[in-house]
Amino acid sequence: MSDERRSGPGRWDPFGPRDQDGRPLDAELAAELDEEERATEARRLVESIGRGPDARSTDVASGLGAPRWIEATMNHCTRCGTTLTLGPVEGEDRDRLACPSCGLVAYVNPRLVVTTLPVTDHGEVVLIRRGIEPGYGSWAQPGGFLEVDETVTEAAIRETLEETGLVVEPGEIVGLYSRLEAAIVVLAFEARIVGGIATTTPEALEVRPFRPEAIPWGGIAFKTTSWALRDWVHRRRPDLHPRV
16 A cells, blocks of 8 residues: 555545645545455454444444344334335445335434533532432433434433433533443533522432542443543543542
8 A cells, every 4th residue: 555645653645645735646546456455454444443432331242233122113114114124225335124115224323312410519420319210229410312303402401400400501522422232322411500409300319419539330320321420530530540
């Protein structure tokens, strides 16, 4: 592979040498490698990058398709009612659920859960002791599913108010956490408390602030919560080293 594409240590220019205006000098360099070699090199690079830090919160391998519990609910085409079939679909790089009659492809995508880590003026993080399943009686951050007609910021504010009685202003994103077995991606904001009164709700048996060193790690409801809290502690109290 040509070294002309290297633009610095660890950097790669897919367009090769350029003129002073940034235009590629030779378009044929894009076809320098045959298709198989390029695909092999791309796979090697993808594998070297890995699944990313959001994979810490899932116990399921990637590439296994939709969870069985979701597939069991997707039996018929939403356009014409024909029974869906799983198999190769032209133009797709993996098997898909599709309608043999009208051709509709039933894509299965994860849902987004928007959460906050509300922080008091004393540097405490507010958690709820869940009043519903899953995780009844255990600790988690407030949050819930994003509605189709709201932004992630609006969802974070709404869910936190509904579950804790607190009005928050979402700030930095602490992290994204994948949970393949639940078909969700959890987004966690650090949030400043700007109003409201902490109160129990149907979804929260208790609303309580915790100092970073007093977080009840053994009573955390979800793996996504554990990693979000760990990442937050790492930012705000790097002297602490919680185990997840």
